[in-house]
Amino acid sequence: MKPSDLHLLSDLQLVDRILGGDSQAFRLVVQRTERLVAQIVGKMITRKEDHPDLAQEIYLKAYRSLGGFRFQARLSTWIAQISYNTCFDYLRKKKLVLAGDLLENQEEEHPLLPSAADEGSIEKMMVQKDRAALLESCMQELPPVQRTLVSLYHQQELSYAEICTITNLPEGTVKNYLFRARRQLQTRLLHLHKKGDL
Amino acid sequence: MNQLHLSDQTLQLLASQSVQLLPEEEAHLKSCAQCAAQVTAYTTLFGELKLLPEPHFSFDVEALVMEKIPVVKEHRTDKWWLWLPLLVIAPAGATMGYVFRSQLNELFSGLPGLEMALGITASVCLLMLGAYDLVRNYNQRLKNIENNFPSAT
Numbered sequence: 108m109k110p111s112d113l114h115l116l117s118d119l120q121l122v123d124r125i126l127g128g129d130s131q132a133f134r135l136v137v138q139r140t141e142r143l144v145a146q147i148v149g150k151m152i153t154r155k156e157d158h159p160d161l162a163q164e165i166y167l168k169a170y171r172s173l174g175g176f177r178f179q180a181r182l183s184t185w186i187a188q189i190s191y192n193t194c195f196d197y198l199r200k201k202k203l204v205l206a207g208d209l210l211e212n213q214e215e216e217h218p219l220l221p222s223a224a225d226e227g228s229i230e231k232m233m234v235q236k237d238r239a240a241l242l243e244s245c246m247q248e249l250p251p252v253q254r255t256l257v258s259l260y261h262q263q264e265l266s267y268a269e270i271c272t273i274t275n276l277p278e279g280t281v282k283n284y285l286f287r288a289r290r291q292l293q294t295r296l297l298h299l300h301k302k303g304d305l
Numbered sequence: 306m307n308q309l310h311l312s313d314q315t316l317q318l319l320a321s322q323s324v325q326l327l328p329e330e331e332a333h334l335k336s337c338a339q340c341a342a343q344v345t346a347y348t349t350l351f352g353e354l355k356l357l358p359e360p361h362f363s364f365d366v367e368a369l370v371m372e373k374i375p376v377v378k379e380h381r382t383d384k385w386w387l388w389l390p391l392l393v394i395a396p397a398g399a400t401m402g403y404v405f406r407s408q409l410n411e412l413f414s415g416l417p418g419l420e421m422a423l424g425i426t427a428s429v430c431l432l433m434l435g436a437y438d439l440v441r442n443y444n445q446r447l448k449n450i451e452n453n454f455p456s457a458t
């Protein structure tokens with residue numbers, strides 16, 4: 108098989124080749140899933156210095172446990188699940204905020220108070236009227252899990268079922284987190300809109 | 306106009322997909338500028354979220370990962386070494402058998418055919434079990450190395 112033909116391989120054929128010792132087939136898996144893995148790592152972990160180690164750990168875990176992959180989901184979904192779990196463990200080890208507590212506090216006690224993002228940078232962005240940067244900044248205020256769910260649903264356009272497989276969260280929880288995250292984004296944007304007359 | 310605004314959840318659903326509203330909700334939405342504005346705002350938000358730049362790794366993840374993969378593979382392809390002792394032992398055994406054939410003939414000449422067959426079968430089985438155990442131990446050690454792989458990098 109020519110290297111260019113590798114791109115035509117299905118998940119099953121790819122896994123079969125990798126298990127048979129074809130490292131080029133694994134290279135293709137990395138190429139196919141890199142964007143999704145970057146999305147999850149980028150949203151879960153804000154410390155960019157840690158991204159190379161995490162990316163390497165994710166793919167080596169996938170490579171080592173490929174023999175146990177049972178094709179219950181797409182290969183990319185399975186690798187996304189490994190990415191999410193690896194980042195989740197990282198956050199747990201570092202004792203960083205995981206669940207929706209930050210979100211709930213902001214919504215219920217200080218719904219319109221500016222929070223984590225510093226006011227200076229917000230003012231600057233408002234002057235530039237850069238709504239995308241402003242939205243990105245509001246996204247950073249969300250807890251890691253909600254931030255990841257928003258990006259998987261709205262940017263990667265994954266289904267609820269796929270998101271549930273990746274995060275191992277029940278569908279009701281995924282929907283609830285998404286609902287609350289979007290409300291927080293909307294509230295923050297509305298507040299900044301009023302403040303800066305965007 | 307019905308003064309009870311639509312729930313935020315309903316407004317989000319309206320912005321993201323077609324939702325079957327109750328007749329009174331539909332009537333409210335038509336007459337309430339605030340709810341209509343909220344639906345528009347959510348629609349805009351969802352559109353903007355979709356267009357946010359996708360995060361990407363600022364390093365070559367492919368190179369970073371692939372430089373580690375051949376190391377693991379090397380251990381796996383090393384297995385052919387297991388057959389090397391067999392390549393030495395088998396000719397050596399055959400040579401010994403040939404050189405000492407008369408002594409061996411003398412040694413086993415008194416044995417009935419059945420006992421001889423049983424003896425040979427038992428020896429072969431023992432040899433096979435020994436080889437199997439060797440391979441299993443090797444695989445186990447290899448697995449341990451691979452499990453500790455990240456810490457060794």
Ligand SMILES: [Zn+2]
Binds near residue numbers: 333339340
């Ligand atoms: Zn209303």
